[in-house]
Amino acid sequence: MQDSEVFLQQLITGLSNGMIIALIALGYTMVYGIIELINFAHGDVFMLGAFLALTLLGMFGMEAWPQHWQLAGVVLMLVSCAAFCGTLNWSLDRLAYRPLRRASKLSLLVSAIGCSFICTNLGLFWGGMPMDVFAGGVAAAAPKDFPQLVPQYNLLGESAVRVVPADIAVLVVTIPLMIALVYLVKRTRLGRAMRAVAQDSTAAALMGIPVDRVIGVTFFIGGALGGFASVVYALYNNTIGFQMGYRAGMDAFTAAVLGGIGSLPGAVLGGLTIGCVRAMSDQYVETRWTNTIVFGILVLILIFRPSGLLGSTRREKV
Amino acid sequence: MTHHALCVLSLALTSSLGCTAWAQSTESKGTLTILSSLPRTGSANAQTTTIVNGIKLAIAEAGGQVDGWTIAYQDLDDASPQRGNWDPAVEAQNANAATKDATCIAYIGTFNSGAAKVAMPILNRAGIVMVSPANTYPGLTKPGKGEPNEPMVYRPTGTVSYFRIVPTDDLQGVQAADWAKQLGAKKVFVLHDRELYGKGIADVFCDHAKTIGVEIIGFDGTDSKAANYRSLVTKIKAVSPDLVYFGGTTQTNAGQIAKDLRAGGYEGMYMVPDGCFEQAFIEAAGDSNLNGNTYITFGGLPADQLTGRGAAFRDAYHAKYGSDPEAYAAYGYEAARVVLQAIAEAKTRDRAGVLAAVAATKNFDGVLGRWSFDANGDTSSRVLSGQTVKDGKFVFVKVLGG
Incomplete structure (x- = not known):
């Protein structure tokens, strides 16, 4: 492999990983944008989505389906996981966050951490399900193999640079979702209501906007994005585990803060940046320094640009 | 009538007295507890389950007692769900629990070498013998093979109280x-x-x-x-x-x-x-x-390659649990047998006595053939x-x- 090919390959890997991070980061940033809550449970909602995907795969025996049927299976997973994670995230808001709307921000934050623990443990129980895809459920906490529904052959034939169908799958799922999300927020009535609530929820309520419902819908959409991300993650990495939500959530949260929390393009930019920095650091520095470099960059950006790369510079609301 | 009743009563009394005396003669001299500390949560669980089965099998083969002493066994988990792997805090908690349990005379563990680092000094101070079925990091026992302060840092009292069954x-x-x-x-x-x-x-x-x-x-x-x-x-x-x-x-x-x-x-x-x-x-x-x-x-042989004593273990395991043991089960079994033999040969049935007897293990008829512990606490077995x-x-x- 020539140096330029290595660089190109790392860029492809970085972008694919970054896209997945960005998709999760959008869920963080949307919720933060509207109620200024860092929804710590988001990463774990994402993790439960991946468990649902594996359960569906096992229930229908999708591994044995012919190729084009498997494609339909992936669509089924995407739709079910999005609906499931959206509903779960909506329920968290309804049960754990809405009653605390008037309490201090700290109570809300602690409540979110609690929800995260509950979801992690649900994942641990889920992993113990006696199904073949969960290796019989004997070792509940063990990482689970997610069968390769998207093949790994090189689309570029004999070229040294590899682009596998899984890379394409990541793009095919995430880019339309991001476009749809921007359209929804910028161009629709619901989007306008969301922006209004984000700007000033009291004024929005006075204008007749059902604030709680708009917040609930925001949670649903954020969760649904996490659901899509969980399927893409599982297809790309082929391993899921009850602890994956923590690391994925951490990366996505960092991406959201890096890009400017509350900003949708910021989350995407942050995700792609982290994905690429990780890949380049693995190649040109050393893997053991990668985390240090990623968080070092985060610290530097927050020192010199506290609102992140694309964050608004307006003052924090009180 | 009264006389008759008295007669019956005294008869009953004598027989019950006799009964007590008989019970006392076979009653246990006391309980000695063996603790094991292994990662029971997480993906190591399948492996550690068979190690625990191996330990239980060794105790069951001894009839649950040695020379009138009842052998109790407790299976501790050194992993936490948060880590899904061994956790230094939990391992320290287990080792401390062992030192506080007055009946505890031996500690079988750990599975991970990093966990052994945590438990070794705690158990060493309490004089409890520790036998690991799986640790392979050399610095735990061998001077000059790890950090400069190893292994003395794990032996604050200066005595060797840690032994292992597998080659490093x-x-x-x-x-x-x-x-x-x-x-x-x-x-x-x-x-x-x-x-x-x-x-x-x-x-x-x-x-x-x-x-x-x-x-x-x-x-x-x-x-x-x-x-x-x-x-x-x-x-x-x-x-x-x-x-x-x-x-x-x-x-x-x-x-x-x-x-x-x-x-x-x-x-x-x-x-x-x-x-x-x-x-x-x-x-x-x-x-x-x-x-x-x-x-x-x-660092050993897989179960299906064991011969002699090892093959006997494999068959007994299969008969009792109906499945094949994972790689380290034989060493869990071996660790428990080493401890049981040491209890049988110990001059005093306390921590110091058992520790001295484990250290003196020579030409042990084990699952990998005959082996001895050296002065560092390592096995002389070299089979990989x-x-x-x-x-x-x-x-x-x-x-x-x-």
């Missing part, structure tokens, strides 16, 4: 490098999980590889919680090694690395140490990613083996070194 990584890493050369590897890329065990064995592998003329073209520590290793694989592929060696365990993501190596188009060999010698590794990696080009070294993976199963290839 300074033997396993060397044999692994030799085997890699025999398999035709000229250029090797070495990875490790940055843990005590993984980094230690990777270092030994590198050092020996260099002396036998195998080129090390890369050395890097991985992030065991990463979602994937695709960018690392690109870096590896760019320098085209014949073999990738990973010093790590199933819990530190050896399976994901195997997956990403294949997904990234790497077609060379992949070699891992005994921390991956468990079914969970094959399940995590997916067998199609391992078939044919994955090699696993192990190499395995590969075929159709989702480990297949024995050869005895290494010997």
Whole structure:
């Protein structure tokens, strides 16, 4: 492999990983944008989505389906996981966050951490399900193999640079979702209501906007994005585990803060940046320094640009 | 009438007295507790379950008692759900619980070398003998093989109270490098999980590889919680090694690395140490990613290769539990037998007596043949083996070194 090919390959890997991070980061940033809550449970909602995907795969025996049927299976997973994670995230808001709307921000934050623990443990129980895809459920906490529904052959034939169908799958799922999300927020009535609530929820309520419902819908959409991300993650990495939500959530949260929390393009930019920095650091520095470099960059950006790369510079609301 | 009643009463009294006297003669002289501390939560569970079964089998074969003393056994977990792996806080808690339990005379564990570091000084101060069925990091016992202050830092009282049944990584890493050369590897890329065990064995592998003329073209520590290793694989592929060696365990993501190596188009060999010698590794990696080009070294023999005492263990295990033991079950069984024999031979049935008796273990008729403990607490056994993976199963290839 020539140096330029290595660089190109790392860029492809970085972008694919970054896209997945960005998709999760959008869920963080949307919720933060509207109620200024860092929804710590988001990463774990994402993790439960991946468990649902594996359960569906096992229930229908999708591994044995012919190729084009498997494609339909992936669509089924995407739709079910999005609906499931959206509903779960909506329920968290309804049960754990809405009653605390008037309490201090700290109570809300602690409540979110609690929800995260509950979801992690649900994942641990889920992993113990006696199904073949969960290796019989004997070792509940063990990482689970997610069968390769998207093949790994090189689309570029004999070229040294590899682009596998899984890379394409990541793009095919995430880019339309991001476009749809921007359209929804910028161009629709619901989007306008969301922006209004984000700007000033009291004024929005006075204008007749059902604030709680708009917040609930925001949670649903954020969760649904996490659901899509969980399927893409599982297809790309082929391993899921009850602890994956923590690391994925951490990366996505960092991406959201890096890009400017509350900003949708910021989350995407942050995700792609982290994905690429990780890949380049693995190649040109050393893997053991990668985390240090990623968080070092985060610290530097927050020192010199506290609102992140694309964050608004307006003052924090009180 | 009264007289008659008195007669019956006295008869009843005598017989009940007699009964008490009889019961006393077989009643236990007391209870001695053996604790084990192993990661029971997480993917090591399948492996540790068979170790615990091995310990229980040894105690059951002794009839649950030694020379009138009842042997109690308690199975402690040193992992936490948050980590899904051994946890230093939990391991310290277990070791402290052992020191506070006045009946505790032996501690079987740990599974992970890093956990042993935590428990060893605590148990050493309390004078409790510790026998590990699985730790392989050399610095725990061997002076000059680890950090400068090892192993004395684990023996604050100066007495050796830690013993292990399996050969250490300074033997396993060397044999692994030799085997890699025999398999035709000229250029090797070495990875490790940055843990005590993984980094230690990777270092030994590198050092020996260099002396036998195998080129090390890369050395890097991985992030065991990463979602994937695709960018690392690109870096590896760019320098085209014949073999990738990973010093790590199933819990530190050896399976994901195997997956990403294949997904990234790497077609060379992949070699891992005994921390991956468990079914969970094959399940995590997916067998199609391992078939044919994955090699696993192990400081002992797999159950189906055991002969003599070891074969008897395997059959007894199968008869009792209806399944085959994982690699380390035989060593759990062996550790418990060492402790039971020491209790039988101890001059005093207390911590000091049992400790002295374990240290004096010589020519033990074990599952790997006859062996003794040396002055550091290491086994004299030198039997290691190499395995590969075929159709989702480990297949024995050869005895290494010997």
